[in-house]
Amino acid sequence: MSIDTDKRDAERTAAVRPTEDKIARQGRLPRWSTPGALAAAAVVVGGLLAATGAFSVGLFVFLTVVLFAVGLYALSRVVEGARKATDRVVTIVVTSAFLLALIPLISVIWTVLSNGIARFDVEFFNSSMRGIVGEGGGAYHAIAGTLVITALAAAMSIPIGLLTAVYLVEYGAGSRLARAITFFVDVMTGIPSIVAGLFAYALFALFAGPGVRLGFAGAVALSVLMIPVVVRATEEMLKIVPNELREAAFALGVPKWRTILKVVIPTSVAGIASGITLAIARVIGETAPLLIAVGITTGLNFNPFDGRQATLPVFAYYSYAAPGVPRDPYIDRAWTAALVLIVIVMVLNLAARLIARLFAPKTR
Amino acid sequence: MGKAIEAIDLSIYYGSFRAVEGVNMSIRPKTVTALIGPSGCGKSTYLRSINRMHEVIPGARVEGRLELDGTDLYGAGVDPVGVRRQIGMVFQRPNPFPTMSIYDNVIAGQRLNNKRMRKDATDDLVERSLRGANLWNEVKDRLDKPGSGLSGGQQQRLCIARAIAVQPDVLLMDEPCSALDPISTLAIEDLINELKTDYTIVIVTHNMQQAARVSDYTGFFTIEGTGKPGKLVEMDETRTIFSQPKQKATEDYVSGRFG
Ligand SMILES: Nc1ncnc2c1ncn2[C@@H]1O[C@H](COP(=O)(O)OP(=O)(O)OP(=O)(O)O)[C@@H](O)[C@H]1O
């Protein structure tokens, strides 16, 4: 048999040049086989569906991917062997899962963009809703409120969160108090945001009586949500600072607090800063707590200690849930507010990356 | 500079575990003392107790006395931070500060302690320390580059420069060459020979030849079994330890008949 002699030949050469020959003996599919197989699967499935008259995009995509995976597996198994074939199937599965996960994200961005772009104009950014009925107006007051309240929340959460993390990692490690704090931080991470809002409202109602609405109360509610995120992010970053650096500083006669301030934190500042930025991005879009604790207003109010303030999420919510007449301008403004929020969060994420790159320890 | 160290019946504990028991050892000023012994016998533990570095581990403590030129380092009112300023340490793995340049690494002891110094005084100190660590010629053109960009051997010498820049009396080294190639090892051994004119040096090593090459005195530690405390078996001039030790255990170890 020729196959048998071939095989024996191959084995003989394999004994001489084992690795080289193993690679050479294995067949390989040409590079265009992947797009080719995908196209072929699409054509076949498309044709079949058209023939049965039951065409739908979802079904088409699903069947194409299935046929593509099965076909490429069979082809690859014959030509390239089992290991390569499995590799190809896993690649297809992972890529499909990734694309699947991307669908809602892209669709959200697309919807918000296409609906929000209409009012993404100068007026939206430089006028409030005072005296506006129907068309026109903007969310200047809501943008200002969101920035003020979030900045206030950050100003409260960052020091508390940072110091808590420093305590947990540098001082408390393993102590009962540290374990208790870790437990409560974990619990706090899971608090529904509405509960944080109710807490802040109830707290301020104690002093100012029921019905209180205050930007500061909203900032407190956001802090409740933000602190655990900051603690967690900072804690992880401090933990990966090698102990050797602390010991190096101690061995130079540097006191512990200076070591933390000048060695541990600078070494991890990139991660901490980006963690904090992400924590801010996390709370800036919170709606429920602000709905309860801050309320809404139509006019500009920069003072978080003086009555209601408008914020972007709440503005979007009210514009959508309780529009005036005519309805459309309100709906448009709601979409644009959502778009502005998304832009802010994106900018914060980019900032986080930039900060991480800027502060990262350099080796060259 | 260069002070004497005297351990008197020193026992060292990690919590309730006694890691080292009853060490009596006098270390003469401006000598090199090598500590040898099998793994886990407490060499590092003992070394770290000399500058109170082991205290950074929760629950670690000592019993007995440890004197630096007659003052008890563990006496009431002695600040461990002050002790570490007098007794520097070089670690097994080079650990320059990654956020700092070579220049800043050398004067990290001053910078981190917020000591104000004139620019020319700092420049001078950096150059002296780097020359002292035999590193000056290799790095003088890139002092502003990060210390972590150096080779392992250079990093270790940078750490030595950093340790001598705070002008301690004693320099402790815990296997300073174990992560280095033979050439860098020789460079560091030469350096140790030069440094002993100014400093008292205690070095832990697993390398018998190294102990024989660099040290004037050698202390041999051993351990009877896991969970038992490590002990100082004997300490003598290095020549004596390697040629005619008094204890059978020492002879077995230095001649390679030990595990
Ligand atoms: N942080 C610690 N906590 C508890 N026990 C420790 C700690 N560090 C060391 N030990 C124990 O103390 C004993 C001595 O350890 P040490 O590190 O001093 O040994 P060594 O002689 O330096 O060993 P090697 O040559 O392997 O470095 C060992 O039994 C070790 O398990």
Ligand SMILES: [Mg+2]
């Ligand atoms: Mg050791």
